[in-house]
Amino acid sequence: MGRLNPLGLAVIIAAIVIPIFLSEYALHLMIMVVIFAILTLSLNLISGYGGLISLGHAGFFLIGSYTSALLSVYQGWPFWLSAPMAILLTATSGLLLGFPALRWSGHFLAVITIAFGSIAQLLSINWVFLTNGIDGVAPILRPYLPGIDLTSNLNYYYFVLICLAFIVYLMIRLVASGFGRALKAIKDDETAAACMGIDVRITKVSAFVISAALAGFAGALYAHYIRFLNPDSFSLDVSIRIFMMMIIGGTGSIAGSILGSFVVYVLPEVLRPLQDYYYLIWGVIVIVVMLFLPGGLISLGSVVRARLAERKDRADQKIVSTEAQP
Amino acid sequence: MQPEAPVAGTPLLEVRQLAVNFGGIRALRDVHLDVREGEFVALIGANGAGKTTTLKAILNSVEIARGEIRFRGRSTVGIATHHLVRMGIGVVPEGRRVFPASSVIENLELGALERTPKGEAGAIMTNVFDLFPVLKDRRTQMAGSLSGGEQQMLAMGRALMGKPDLLLLDEPSMGLAPKFVDRIFEILAGLRNTKTTILLIEQNALMSLEIADRAFVIDQGKTIMSGKASDLIDDPKIAGAYLGRSDEQISHAD
DSSP, X not given: OOSOOHHHHHHHHHHHHGGGGOOHHHHHHHHHHHHHHHHHHHHHIIIIITOOOOSOHHHHHHHHHHHHXXXXXXXXXXXXXXXXXXXXXHHHHHHHHHHHHHHOOHHHHHXXXXXXXXXXXXXXXXXXXXXXXXGOBOOOOOOOBTTBOTTSHHHHHHHHHHHHHHHHHHHHHHHHSHHHHHHHHHHHOHHHHHXXXXXXXXXXXXXXXXXXXXXXXHHHHHHHXXXXXXXXXXXXXXXXXXXXXXXXXXXXXXXXXXXHHHHHHHHHHHHGGGGXXXXXXXXXXXXXXXXXXXXXXXXXXXXXXXXXXXXXHHXXXXXXXXXXXX | OOOOOOOSSOEEEEEEEEEEEETTEEEEEEEEEEEETTOEEEEEOXXXXXXXHHXXXXXXXXXXXXXXXXXXTEEOTTOOHHHHHHTTEEEEOTTOXXXXXXXXXXXXXXXXXXXXXXXXXHHHHHHHHHHOHHHHHTTTSBXXXXXXXXXXXXXXXXXXXXXXXXXXXXXXXXXXXXXHHHHHHHHHHHHHHTTOOXXXXXXXXXXXXXXXXXXXXXXXXXXXXXXXXXXXXXXXXHHHHTSOOOHHHHHHHX
């Protein structure tokens, strides 16, 4: 992401102004979009920039949600302590999952991360003593912020939006840092990266830890928003959804992660009135994006511009060749 | 083991009685070589003689069955590749291995990332651009869009960005058009004049011997000859086996 273009600025202004006029339901969608944007950014760090596939991000999301929720409900911890604890615990689980990621990549890593996500969900269902099983955890309090009532959904929306802005800033810094460049080099060619003196192991594991921590933070934001947790919200579907948000928005793009979260979360809601045709149309949209925009929706502008330039070149050539004829 | 003979300039890199096994097959049986500070050493041999395996052993990316490798007098056993690079071994890997989706400048910056302080990288990049003007012209281009010869220059420039004390080059002429092979060897000869310590691994024996100070010849995983490059180039055995010339041609050569 380079300089902020006018379109980006317009999106930021819209994200601040429009929710004021939204219905409660639409506002709910927007809050979820922001939380999923953080999850997608977190996945993008290891997959988009690091080339490591994870289909287990719902697992990190779950650990973050439950840690903050349980500490808050049963221990009475304030959000400002339970959320950092959630980040710490998911970072630790990221460390544990990071080591298999050193040995395996591609499909194998995808399967291992699916297993991780499933284990996390199974634990949340069956470890009733800790998690209250399928009955779930409630009521989780909204964070307390002096002077600002976060029980209002509009205020909570701005709260998560500020969190997202902070994480976007963090990601931009991270990607441009030595660590970010090392990660990209490893994605391109591990052997060559080692020949540059890059520690492949440390870099990969660090990426997993940071990614997990971000997903854990998203989990805490979710738990204290939705106020009731149950294991259903953390199935493999959620991991796949985050993965789709990354792919459809634009792999390896920060703005793409946000766009992808918006499209994948909101579009199905918009299409819902179509009832039976809903899945069909949604499926076609996904396939079309995959086929024609491998760089995701975020690359639409540059792809169109390239096509137009190509057409113009051809038109110019045609003019030249007709002029050349006697 | 022989007592070490005191030589002018202690060896920067020393390989002794090196043996490496690849799944039951003995890839290297007995390789020895040494590179002293400021020297240009060539390691030559036919395809499959074990040149690249030797390099991999030096970088610790294959397991050593027997023998000893010392960099600055210190055993390299158990030191990971990236640590050896940080200790001062620059690598131009076989097949170039530039980062295709990164620009020329980004590739060069990666070469400096772990070795060169940020403040110095700019000055070194200027030197690299002087050495390879074509890289300067293409600096914003993606490395994957460069020609093979340009990629080779980028791989060399990238390794130089780390100010290596020892530069290892693995088959830099492989797969290049003759014009570029000549250019690469010209550049190597230029590096020799800057007193960069170099170990060049090459199949192109004649051109390597023409620019090297000393050379080691390996065959079937064993160092079979070594000496001054200027002596080896006139050796009839070398000429027949590696230079593709008969004795007759040698006598007519000058």
